[in-house]
Every structure is written in C-alpha cells, then in structure tokens.
Amino acid sequence: MQFAKDSFFLALQSRLAGLDPGRTITLNGATVPGIVVVENLPPSSAEPQPNAFYIEWGAAQVVAGHARNAALMSMECVISYYTLGSVASMVDRGRMLGQMDEELLAICQPPNTEKIDYSQSPSADLGTKVFWSQPVFEEKQKTAVDDLAARHPDARVERRVRLNVFFFSEVTLS
C-alpha cells in the first residue's frame, strides 16, 4: 500500500514541478514543489501553507468483485489547499484558487502511473500501475453561501478535492 501512496505522490510532485516550477514551498529550510503528504510531515509541523497542495490518505478496501488472489484495492485521497491571493487587497484569491484547481486537474492527467518501490535504491518498477478516479472539487466548508470572511478571519478561499486511488495489493490473498 505504501508503494501506491509513494508512487501517486511522486507522480503528482514531478508533474507539478514540470507544469508550474514556481509553485514551491519551504519545508525545514528546503524549497520543494508545492505538494506534500500530511502524514509524511512531523506532527509538530506548522499550519498548512497557502498556495500548496496537501495530500491526506483515507480508508482503503478491497474492491468488490476483484478480490481473487491479486486484490484490486481502492484508497480514499483528499487533497486540500487554500489561497489568500497574490495582492494585498486579496481580490484575486478566487482567480488564484481557480488556477490551483486547473493545476491539480492537469497533474492528475493521465490518471495513472507506474507503481514503484522507492524504498530501495535504485527504485524498482513493481510491474503494475496505480490509477485513480477523476478529482471531485468541493468547497471545504459545507455552507458555501456563508460569508467567507465570517468563517475565516484571514478571508482565505479553500478547496477540498476527493478522488479514489486504485492499485493491486502487494499481498497475495488466499
């Protein structure tokens, strides 16, 4: 399962670096592409930074009808991000969020990548692919008509994107 998570993240990270080299964040003094996996960060990490994609993994299960011994699994994935705009008046924050929406949709294409074992060096191609559903863009808050400024003192606009990631388990079921 970890191989699928790593492969998905590194595919999106390399695609983002190619698509928008300027979208970076600084983590522990290092500048990296602006997409990170929350569970890979120290628990003591600071609050999420604006203009960056945060990946969180959810529940996983064997896809019904595909169990056999080579189990096809699905895993929920949520990617969150927010922006405060690029100018002091923050009037372009809607446009900035739209740009991030487009970038995320773009780096999710094609919706598959090779499953690689990055725990060894050199990394090893595991022979199957990780593939995923098309992203669903949601408001992070349920009441989208609420005044954003009332919800967030800093007037941020934010997004939560859901998708399901599929992969063949490394475990052979009996």
Place this chain on the structure above:
Amino acid sequence: MSTTPLRAAMVPVTRQMRAYFAPVNRTTETPTIFDPGLAGMFLLNAPPSPWVDLGWIENFDRWYETPTDVVRSGAKAQPAVQFRGPLEARVELDFRQWGKLQMALAGGSEHMNVLAPAGGSVSPAPSGGTPAPGAAVLAGSTASQLVFGTGVAGTFVAGQLLAVDLDYQQQIGYVGSGIAAAYVSDPLAVKQDPNYVRRVTFNVGRVAEVTETSVLLAQPLLGGVPAAGASAQVVIAFLDREGGSFFQEWSALFVAEEESGGRVCFYYPRLSPNPGAGGGVRWDSANVGTRGSGGNRSAKVVGVPGGKFVREEFAAIESCAAVSLHASFLALPFTDTNDGQSVLCYRSYFPAAMAATY
C-alpha cells in the same frame, strides 16, 4: 518458479475505449492494416498514419454471432467433431464527438457536405442547392496548405470549412479523392452536377489562417495532397440522410486505454455500417436519463412498431443532454495473409511490463 507476484499485472483495467478508423480501398477492397508488431503501443493521441482518431466512445459492444455446432456419431450420438457456422460479427458504439467522419460512420450511407449557396435566387434543396462556384486549387498545394493565388483573402476567411476535390467528370464508379465517398451508377442520377464530388468528399478542412496566396488548414485533408484540377468550396454544414444506397466501409481499431499497464486492441479490417435487425426502438427526448432497453442515460424506448434503430443517444448532464452518434457495424471478412483464414476481427493484447506470461 512462482509467478504469483506477477499475476496482478495480468488484469487489464480500462477506463474508456478509443476509436480509430482508416479508409478501405473500395476498388480493390483492401483494408488498412494494423500490425500490432509495428505500431501496437502507439501514443493514443498520435495514431500511426493513416488511422484517424475519432475520440473516446461509449457503450462499446461487440458481438460474435458465429454458431459452433457438433457432428455426432455412434449409437450414443457422441460428439465427434466441431465445425463453425456462418461467420458474423457486429460492433455497436456511441461516438461522443461529432465530426464529418463520425457522422458518416454513424449514418452509414453517402455523407453530404452542404455547400455554401450561390448568390441570388437558389432553389432550396434539403441537402443544399446550387452552390457558389469553387475556387481552383493551384499547384504547390499540400494536405495542410491550399494555394489559390493572390486575392484569396477576399474569397476565404479563417474559420470556414472547405471541401476540396475534383469536379465530377461524369464517370461511373466510386468518387472522392483518396477515400471513396459515394458510388455513382449513372451520371444522370446526380444531375451531372460538377459539384457532386465536393458535396460528398471526405477532404474537408477548416481554415486556420489566410495568407496572401493560400489558406492554412487546422487539420490536414484526409485524402492527402489535393489532386491536380481540384477546387474548393465553402461548407456550411454536414448532413446525412435516412436512406441512400451507398455503404461506407472502413477499417477500425478500438483501443482499451490501459490503466493497469496491459493494452487490449480490437482490429476490424473491414467494417460496414449496419443497424441489424434491431429491437424496435425510438427516440423519447422526454425520457432523458432513463433507458428502456437496459443500462442508463439513454432516451431509447423499446417496442415501437416501425422503429428499428436509434440514430442518436442522450447522455444526461443534469437537466441537459449531450447527444452522441449511435453507430452499428457489420464486420466483413478479411483473408489473413499468414494462413489464408477468413477473419472478421483481431484482438491483440500487449501485456503490462513484468506481467506473467500465463
């Protein structure tokens, strides 16, 4: 040796099916060959020439209707030998994208280009009346650039569709440069109209840019470099008809997009539109979002006398519906050059990297 770790890669997973078509030489009945060894793992956005990408398709169904029977012998009528009955295979699908080729394949007969009418009084005709005269295409033209000489800017503008082909020369036989677009059995049947070939030709392109002496096309002409003596006329619309005597015939390649690594291709050397016996169906636009014959998202209703074949399908988009072109084909036989077997369809599989062989 255990192949268990490699077996997962033996499961092809696909999200969607993509259709590619290429012309059949109707005079010699020679199909376009898809050789999996030469071009099997091509980039789906860049098919090898002369295959034309017709986009993603839906509701792709294949039928193989060749009965297999058994010769029995002995007192207990035990099976002795098997034999195959008449060959028949069909394909049905919905084109989600409309275009000249998609309409022609879904319609099945002559597919018309409605030519821009001549100025002044023109007798109305359902498939287009008297057209404005064509502009001669000059030497030096290519499939992507048509040379007309100075003053072309006053004739054509960017965005227009052009039909490019020869004048009808009163010949009997297939017409259309590069791709047979119709069959004329009697010049009188087409009123000896010199524009007839351009009314049906597949050599249609959209003007992307007009230069001082030529026009640049957004996509190359399917028939290649225009023949010497060809002319161009503006196309207003595409049109197909219920009826007509011509049968389209194309080579087809359907590719299941590989999500898990393995690619599956279905290659039909010769496909001809054929709605088959059908189940008796009709449109019901009020019924968008339901499907009478199983499945969903269709406005199809079964059991209507006189109706046999749905020409379009509706794919619901909330309260709207995207209209797709429903197409149905009969596979025609092709003689395999390796062993002389008569074949209707080839199914090829390109295993994922590191997948077990068996």
